[in-house]
Amino acid sequence: MDVNADLAEGFGRWELGDDTALLDIVSSANVACGFHAGDPRTLRRACSGAAARGVAVGAQVGYRDLAGFGRRFIDVDPGELVDEVIYQIGALDALARVAGTAVTYVKPHGALYNTIVSHTAQAEAVVEAVRRFRPGMAVLGLAGSEWLRLAEQSGLDVHREAFADRAYTPEGTLVPRGRPGAVLHDAELIADRCLRIVRGRPIEAVDGTPLSLSPDSLCVHGDTPDAVEIARAVRRKLTEQGTVIEPFAPPPTGPVGR
Amino acid sequence: MDVNADLAEGFGRWELGDDTALLDIVSSANVACGFHAGDPRTLRRACSGAAARGVAVGAQVGYRDLAGFGRRFIDVDPGELVDEVIYQIGALDALARVAGTAVTYVKPHGALYNTIVSHTAQAEAVVEAVRRFRPGMAVLGLAGSEWLRLAEQSGLDVHREAFADRAYTPEGTLVPRGRPGAVLHDAELIADRCLRIVRGRPIEAVDGTPLSLSPDSLCVHGDTPDAVEIARAVRRKLTEQGTVIEPFAPPPTGPVGR
């Protein structure tokens, strides 16, 4: 099973999250690409840390919106979005290669992630960008999203994630943030849920209904000390119980020169 | 002989220069990389135009300064500069590859270009970035500059340029802008100077002294209609007189996939 988290989300003087701690927990690092967060030095440092630990580097592409941290929908022209996504993947990939690894997958961030669950034109744009960057490249997203449907059609290598600390509706969608119980906080309970998911057993939806998820990756967070503790508990539980934490899109093992 | 010019220097709604006209004149296009100018769509369009004509694509890397168009010295930490330059080259290279070509050389822009003529720490940073991106990569710069000296030491493939429309001192340095006669405006005269340079004959320095330049590339401009006319006159004169205009760092001829 893969475990993924967002990294490199600081910018210049501003730090966010504990990248070093996360790199010892996850198998896949969604590294910001500079448009919503992440200056080049922070990107390279995250890539170097990932390379040293065999953690896969994914391009966490987002809207061009530092002020909004990529969390606000922008009605960007799909043609421009294609080129913006290619630009971001290429920039990160160059730094990843300098760090001895390479970008092996793409996971959109924030409002772009949410938008392309249903916005066909922007979903097509992201698929087009990834496909142009490298045909058949791995992508990570939400099960049932428009963009993964299109990605699959385009021959991309599609992977689906579940959220370790989020409650689910009986239909398998996330309980929206802000609703009671939407976010789970108990590290033990979360770790147990993750173990059930990994073993293919149903978890409880928010109303108690049994719900089966079969993700390729578990998403954890690292932007608060509590979140890091939860992520650590998830990893400990899974590995203690015999699950191997490994990337769905493994980093290159040989030289990465151009 | 190579002829180079700056391209893709618009940003979003703002256009600058006539990229289409220049692509029919030059053999090497210094394409902006988004830090001082150049949105991703503009970059890709320039790369596509270059690919279609066999024009080489160079990374015109600059300071992160849209408001100043990269024309103001920034005392950026050399370690950060390394990563910023890698980021820019990588971003452009991804778009170039999607356009069927690749970045084959690097030419810094504006204040960065001028700074690394003498600023050793920043010069080292740019050299380090290019070398990390691809050992032995071609670079284009000012004869006698600190950064080309260091680039040569580092095994980069060093090329020197002369400026078609600028007056030279007897020592072979540029007459600073603002001094009388610093910039030449007569298209015929400029074209004749370029022909002399190409044939290895001396030109006249600003005081009349004969001066021999032996550049690998001639730099022309395209940011005004007059500049484009001059550039066109230079190309016409050279080709009429039998000079082949061709890139010093030719674009890839086969597939450019990753």
Add this chain to the structure above:
Amino acid sequence: MDVNADLAEGFGRWELGDDTALLDIVSSANVACGFHAGDPRTLRRACSGAAARGVAVGAQVGYRDLAGFGRRFIDVDPGELVDEVIYQIGALDALARVAGTAVTYVKPHGALYNTIVSHTAQAEAVVEAVRRFRPGMAVLGLAGSEWLRLAEQSGLDVHREAFADRAYTPEGTLVPRGRPGAVLHDAELIADRCLRIVRGRPIEAVDGTPLSLSPDSLCVHGDTPDAVEIARAVRRKLTEQGTVIEPFAPPPTGPVGR
């Protein structure tokens, strides 16, 4: 009758439109405020030009989006939008006062202009910002828009504009750009339409239906040489026929110190 146009829409090295020409044509200058266009020097220069000619200065506030020139909807939190709009008006007003005038009205730009025609939460945010900046301040917008309705309720001094060079539907809304005939190009015809509007006579909607508009201001453009010619023709026609071109929100006549 007032005539308004957008000014100061360059940014750093990038110029856009002919501010000097427009300042001799309009009575109200919608000056960009730096979020979608307009560096401080350009703002001050436009304000100085306006002050010298008795042209009113309006704050052309927009989304924070230089890359998109403020033309893309951003789903910005209304609370943040309030503060962003105050920030922009304040910045411009300081430069206007230094130039001997002051901001006397607000006209939102681009996607923000279009969004608050119907998006209540963002419309409320803009109204709140203007009201907080100065109760009863003048605003300029589209007749029938949600934001002018709310502005009126809040005690702002509401003014409505018509577009000199755009076709109208029989219902009095603009024919969307891209539809045949949406934009008018014949300077004489446009000037005649404007004269009819000023005299309170009906113009022809796109289908020939007579349509009465009674705007407080006519909007002209200056981003192409043709647009400036049209704007000039409008002014000439109106003044020849006895219409006084004067601002609906006149600039201060005395000292503007704080």
Add this chain to the structure above:
Amino acid sequence: MDVNADLAEGFGRWELGDDTALLDIVSSANVACGFHAGDPRTLRRACSGAAARGVAVGAQVGYRDLAGFGRRFIDVDPGELVDEVIYQIGALDALARVAGTAVTYVKPHGALYNTIVSHTAQAEAVVEAVRRFRPGMAVLGLAGSEWLRLAEQSGLDVHREAFADRAYTPEGTLVPRGRPGAVLHDAELIADRCLRIVRGRPIEAVDGTPLSLSPDSLCVHGDTPDAVEIARAVRRKLTEQGTVIEPFAPPPTGPVGR
């Protein structure tokens, strides 16, 4: 005696420093203005907190450099710098007025602060900007700096600060960061030094030489929990010993409407 600290230095998602804690400690808040840090919402919140406590609001103007947090020298044209500084003061002042207070002084930030200690052209630009914004306005800076000398000549109301947690040379300049002992960490010792300064007694320079400072303000920091503790200790010590902590440029007491 005045105590000042930097506030509102976050940006969007990124937080920095504990503004709420600092507002209970200082009498003057140097509020960032958006060019090197500080989004409009953060500015307004800091102004509201200052207004509620009678803390003075100063404009912490800086270079346009979010990526570098305003800590890198930029060779900006002095004419542009004038307008950029006016823009920043005006933007903050508008938000301050909405919060029921007003900007009563200016303190440049980071690299701009350091540059105008000796760079005459940029120092003149900042003085010109402040003077144009409001003749006779209060400014806060380093004793002996070029910019305070010019500010005084221009009729600005000049105030000098000492740094609570920094070691001084026998000549009264700061021991450069990075040198041993440059930054003090012991809260009690720092508070005692501040008390001596307030009482007009000499402190020890880094080499033990007695050194008399007579500042108008003490600068404390709030970007780490330790720094906040030190600032709190300084305030406690001074007030316990009878010093009144009060702004050198008091906020307006009546209505602040335009």
